Amino acid sequence: MRESSRDEDEIYQYADPIVDEALNWLVRMEAGGTVEASERAEFEVWLNADAAHRTAWNEVRDVWSSPEVVTASRQLDAATPVTSVMSIRRARPGRLKTWALPLAASLALIVGASHFAMQLFPRISSDYSTAAGERREVTLPDGSLMVLNTGTAVDLDFSSGRRGVRIIQGEAWFDVVHDAAHPFHVVGDYGEVQVKGTAFSVEVEGDSDTAALQRGSVDVVHRSVEGQTARLVPGEMVIASKQSLSPVSEFDVDDRFAWLQGRIVIESQPFDAAIAKLERYFGGRVLVLNNRLRNIVVSGDYRTDRAETAIDGLTAAAGGTVTRLPGGILVIH
Known part of the structure; x- marks a missing residue:
């Protein structure tokens, strides 16, 4: 080769x-x-x-x-x-x-600065939101608990007996109060989660929504493709894209929900993917310019409020260096 x-x-x-x-x-x-x-x-x-x-x-x-x-x-x-x-x-x-x-x-x-502005607009118009690295707990009108992950914005719909949340961007975890007469709905760009009482998360990122179940049972319905549904049991997840729902797959519950305890768990991931995960909790942009680093497999357990320190450490461990530019820009080479 x-x-x-x-x-x-x-x-x-x-x-x-x-x-x-x-x-x-x-x-x-x-x-x-x-x-x-x-x-x-x-x-x-x-x-x-x-x-x-x-x-x-x-x-x-x-x-x-x-x-x-x-x-x-x-x-x-x-x-x-x-x-x-x-x-x-x-x-x-x-x-x-x-x-x-x-x-x-x-x-x-x-x-790409216009991208930052576009990310800010949903937060300005949303009912609840978080900045990079922030985690926020919200008690909903029905008594259910909602926890927002980093860079998240949501709208609520609890009028006329409805129980609904729309995730505009980011990720939220829910512990839903049981009410058989009033199902709880969480809507993303492409998928909708329907529950009566359970604990789960929904993440809206890029061109897909991810629903992951911690306990209980949920039905995930594709919003525009008729007949596409998936029922999840604890430890299962499904991804909704514009075209379809993915096959149901298993996930590591502790790793997936580590952010609820203020942790970012990276387990045997390519450097590029690991940096992208950390970037969500960093208040600026990170650009990897050294292609030799991209596929190096890395692992680590970091704090969500120390993302920049985590990026420095992970980059050094992989053999790279970090250059800081004005405006919160990190260049890895």
């Missing part, structure tokens, strides 16, 4: 491929020096090929001159080797070399 070179292992690529291309063009076109006519023509072809290209280009170009990028660049100056503009010009399309990682990370993460 061929071993990857240093460049291939540490090449940064933004999650959105179009933004990734725009970032590469920004480095090539805006880093300074004279742009050759052939390169300008190549750029114009890319820019006009798709409206999404122009949108991405305008966004990263605006960010280029923002105060945040200027501050981040100054902070990293001492640690970043000086590289000629002609070396930047020779970067392969769609790829940024190791020496361009700090610049790319600054741009890409700040471009």
